[in-house]
Structures are given as structure tokens and as C-alpha cells.
Amino acid sequence: MEQGLALHQVRVRFGGLTALDDVSLRVPATGVLGVIGPNGAGKTTLFNVVCGFVTPESGSLTLDGRPLRPRPHRLNRLGIARTLQGTGLFPGLTVLENVMTGATHTARAGFLSALFGLPRSDRDERRLRRHALAVLDELGIAGHADAAPATLPFAVRQRVALARALAARPRLLLLDEPAGGLGAEDIDDLAELVRGLPRRDPDPCAVLLVEHHMDLVMAVCDEVTVLDFGKVIASGTPEQIRDDPAVTDAYLGAAVDGSAT
Numbered sequence: 001m002e003q004g005l006a007l008h009q010v011r012v013r014f015g016g017l018t019a020l021d022d023v024s025l026r027v028p029a030t031g032v033l034g035v036i037g038p039n040g041a042g043k044t045t046l047f048n049v050v051c052g053f054v055t056p057e058s059g060s061l062t063l064d065g066r067p068l069r070p071r072p073h074r075l076n077r078l079g080i081a082r083t084l085q086g087t088g089l090f091p092g093l094t095v096l097e098n099v100m101t102g103a104t105h106t107a108r109a110g111f112l113s114a115l116f117g118l119p120r121s122d123r124d125e126r127r128l129r130r131h132a133l134a135v136l137d138e139l140g141i142a143g144h145a146d147a148a149p150a151t152l153p154f155a156v157r158q159r160v161a162l163a164r165a166l167a168a169r170p171r172l173l174l175l176d177e178p179a180g181g182l183g184a185e186d187i188d189d190l191a192e193l194v195r196g197l198p199r200r201d202p203d204p205c206a207v208l209l210v211e212h213h214m215d216l217v218m219a220v221c222d223e224v225t226v227l228d229f230g231k232v233i234a235s236g237t238p239e240q241i242r243d244d245p246a247v248t249d250a251y252l253g254a255a256v257d258g259s260a261t
């Protein structure tokens with residue numbers, strides 16, 4: 001059986017514009033797949049298809065070989081979590097509470113009753129809290145657990161958003177432009193973190209990384225798919241992609257050598 005997430009000949013049209021043109025790709029069950037491409041190539045549309053925000057006109061998705069019809073509110077139950085552009089943290093909750101919201105589908109009594117301290121939810125709340133703290137610790141930001149997100153630098157807030165996604169114990173993590181707004185040093189730290197996710201213990205997860213930032217893609221991906229005008233123009237290892245003339249052409253000679261942002 002084919003493991004992991006796969007797209008089969010997915011086509012999306014907006015009026016007369018074909019945003020995805022029979023796109024096929026596979027995210028290995030234990031690896032990182034990067035999707036890159038110039039502006040307007042269809043990266044966000046592809047991300048939205050996998051999240052269930054956009055329904056393809058034709059083609060299909062499978063997860064471990066079974067048909068997948070993603071719906072945004074059911075992703076976590078399918079073992080899929082995502083971060084979106086920007087951090088999307090709840091400003092009225094602490095860092096820890098934000099991360100706890102990522103795992104509420106695992107709680108029997110629900111997060112709201114946990115927040116309001118209803119007795120039957122006590123055990124759930126303690127379990128959620130312990131798990132959220134462990135994830136914050138893993139990401140090196142447990143010291144900020146009680147802080148309000150607005151008081152923290154962007155790079156830390158972005159890590160909190162990642163922690164919230166990981167708190168759901170996903171088998172597949174979808175990252176939409178996680179390097180946006182980060183400096184070079186923060187991108188290096190992020191690269192190290194993302195590279196380790198497929199070997200995470202105890203909750204390993206595959207990654208689909210949609211990203212402009214070439215440094216990050218080249219540093220962390222096992223495989224890369226390149227889109228241009230909605231079509232897959234190349235796929236392979238980062239080295240193969242770097243040497244592919246079609247990719248260089250698509251970027252109009254913009255460095256595919258790691259220096260482009």
C-alpha cells in the first residue's frame with residue numbers, strides 16, 4: 001500500500017485560470033517534501049487543496065492509499081496538522097493555552113470546560129497541559145509558557161504556532177511559508193527543527209513544506225516539487241532540482257543555489 005499523502009492529477013480552476021494543472025505528487029510517510037515555484041505558480045492553491053479550503057475540479061487525494069477528502073475542521077482527526085502564514089495565535093490566551101488548543105480533539109471533556117475548570121475535565125486538562133508543556137520544551141520555548149503571545153518576538157510566536165500544530169500529534173504537518181518574516185539565524189534554527197520532525201520520538205511526522213525561501217527548502221527537504229503556472233515542471237532531490245535547467249528558467253535565472261529568498 002502506498003504510504004503517506006498523495007495528489008493524483010489534481011486540477012483547480014478559478015474562472016478561466018488554471019491554478020493547478022493535473023498536479024501529482026507524494027509526501028513520503030517519513031520525509032519532508034518541499035513545494036516551490038515562482039509567484040503565482042499555484043503553491044498556496046495546492047496547500048489549500050490539502051487543507052480542504054479548495055475543492056479540486058478533478059483528480060484525487062489519498063492518504064496511505066485510501067481516498068482522502070480533506071475538510072478543514074476534520075484535519076486533526078485524520079492525523080494532519082497545519083500552520084498558516086502568520087502565526088494566528090489567540091491573543092487572549094497564554095502561550096501554553098494556545099498550544100493546548102492544538103490537542104483538544106484528544107480531550108474527552110473539551111477544552112472550554114477545561115478552561116473553566118469543570119470537575120470532570122480536570123484529568124483531561126492536566127493531561128493536555130503536560131503534553132503542551134512537553135512540546136514547548138521540545139521546541140526550546142517552555143520558559144514562555146505563561147506569556148501572552150503579543151509580548152514575544154515574532155520568531156518565538158512562530159515557534160508557538162508550530163508547537164500548537166505538533167500538539168495534535170500529527171502524522172503529517174503542513175507548513176505554509178514558515179520562513180516568512182524570519183531572519184537568517186531563525187531560519188537556520190527552523191531548518192534544524194523541521195529536518196528532525198520525521199525522526200521525532202515518540203510522534204514522528206512527515207512534512208509538506210510550501211515555501212518561497214530557497215535556503216530552507218534546500219536545507220530540509222528530502223524531495224522537492226517545482227510548480228510553474230500550475231504545472232509540475234520538476235521533481236527530485238534538492239541537488240537534482242538545483243541542477244535542472246527548467247527550474248532555473250522558471251526562476252528567470254534567479255539563484256536556485258540557495259542565495260535566493
Ligand SMILES: Nc1ncnc2c1ncn2[C@@H]1O[C@H](COP(=O)(O)OP(=O)(O)OP(=O)(O)O)[C@@H](O)[C@H]1O
Binds near residue numbers: 014041042045046
Ligand atoms: N481565489 C482565487 N480566485 C481567482 N484566482 C486565484 C485565486 N487564488 C489564486 N488565484 C490565482 O491562481 C494562481 C495561483 O495562485 P497561488 O496563490 O496558488 O500561487 P502561489 O504560488 O502561492 O503564489 P505566491 O508565491 O505569489 O503566493 C495565481 O494566478 C492567482 O492569481
